[in-house]
Amino acid sequence: MRTEEGMAIVKEDMKKEREYEVNQRKYEIDEVLKLTKAQSAIDVCFLVDCTGSMSTYIDATKTQIRQLTDTIIKLHATKPHLAFVGYRDIDENIEKLDFTDDVNIFKMYLDQVNATGGDDTCEDVFSALEIIPQLSWSNPNHIIIHICDAPYHEKSYHKLQGPDADKYAKGDPKNRELSKLLLDIKRLKITYCTIQLNESTKMMFDEFAFIYGTISEMHVKDPAALMKNICITTSSCILSGIESTMSSFRTSDKTIKPYIMLNEEPYWDDFEAHTVHTIEIMYPNTMNDIFQPLFVGKGSGQIKIAPHPFTKGSLRFAFYGQFSSDGCDLVDVVFKEFISSDPRVNNLKVYQEHLEIQVIAQFLADKFNTELTTTFRTPTYIIYADADIVQQQNDTTKIYQVERRFHQA
Known part of the structure; x- marks a missing residue:
């Protein structure tokens, strides 16, 4: 075989190998993007007091709902599923629309919802809470937007006074337990958000939070800004779900390196570089x-x-440290090392793969932040820390991801 023919064969083999690597990479990234898109899907339930004083906010939900759907589609390439649960007072009609991804159906339903009823100041929140677990929650992310201006009955939930404040001040006439109602909802891993239109509901939601855990409050003073605030909260819920899913690397206690935690930063002059x-x-x-x-x-x-x-963390230990590259001065950094003692994890290739994923995530986050800027006036940006990898020359098993500390970023 002539030299030219041999070189041609080698080049062809290299070309095929390169094509295989590129196709494999496209496949891997495509799978990540598919997973990300799947984890962007969200169920949004509007839980709304539908008594007479709430007409402005019901109308705002109706007229602004497309802003929510358009924003979620633009930012996350997925249509939110929408549901509506409206409540009034004890034994008054409950409004219920199960989840739909058709915004027109949602709007048509709200068109026939009237803000009426409410025998006294307090309302029948418990009946609405009973409905929530009955809805067809199906997407990875779940969120309730609870909009109200009055608490539930029973004096432990409010400080209202007067004969028309609470006709059931001694307790729920149907003997329902708040803990059961909320825990049934919590089991569905629903993010609970409130829009409290006055201070009368504070005691009630404090009681809710004691049982449920975190309940987020959105401060909306102007009905015209209702959906803008909901868009931001909903988007944050989606991003949190994606981050949780993508942090899929988990380690059992049996394979965790046996480090002892020590929060005190050492005196660096005593340390060898x-x-x-x-x-x-x-x-x-x-x-x-x-x-x-x-x-x-x-x-x-x-x-x-x-x-x-x-x-x-779930993936790495974090160490205080100092780092100098290419003859520059030492700067304060954080070194991160995989917590797993599995040798399949503790090698340069795996560290490099994780860093590459982080760099790509940072690139996509920057693109996402640009979209946020065009959508919201004061957006909350996604930020990834710049990072490198270091490997000790005298002990190649010592590999770390290195990041600047926040005060030096």
Whole structure:
């Protein structure tokens, strides 16, 4: 075989190998994007006091609902499922629309909901809570938007005075237990958010939070801004769900490295500096770049690292430390090391893969932040810390992800 023919065969083999790597990478990223999109789906239930004083907010929900659906579609490429539960007073009609992804059906239903009733100041919140678990919750993310201006009956939920304040001040006439109602909802992993239109509901929601845990309050003074606030809260719920899902790397207690936590930062002058190899994953310029292996920069540096971690997450230990690259001065950093003692995890390839995922996530987050800027006046941005990898030259099993501390970011 001639040299030219041999070189041609080698080049062809290299080309095929490269094509395989690119296709494999496209497949992996496509799977991540599919998972992200799937985890963006959300069920949004509007739980609303439908007595006479609430007509303004019912109308605002009706007229602004497209703002919510359009925003979720734009930011997360998914249509939210919408449900409505409206309540009034004891033995008065409950409004119920199960989940639909058709905003027109939702609006048509609200068109026939009238803000009427309410025998006294307090309302029958418990009947609405009974309905919530009966709805067809189906998406990964669940959220309740509870809009009200009056508490439930029974004096332990309010400080209202007067003969028309609470006709059932001694307790629920149907003998229902708040703890059971709320725990049935909590089992569905629903994010509970409130829009409290006055102070009369504060005691009630304090009682709710004691049983339920975190209940978020949105402050909406102007009905015209109702859906803007709901959009922000709903989007945050989706992002939290995605982050929880993507943090799928979990380690059993049996394989956790046996470190002792020590929160005190050491005196660095007493520590020897270790020489390290450094690895940097270059930030992509375009969407097409993330489907190709990202460029890797290599260098050298010096580190000082605390012997004990100061905290532990689901994935990594975090150590105080100092880092210098390419002859620069030492700066305060955090070193992160996988908590698993599994040798399949503790190698440079896995660290590099995780860093590459973080860089791609940072790139996509920047794109997302740009969209937020065009949608909200004061958006809450997603921020990822810049990070590199270091590997000690005298002990190649010592590998860390290194991040600047917040005060130096």
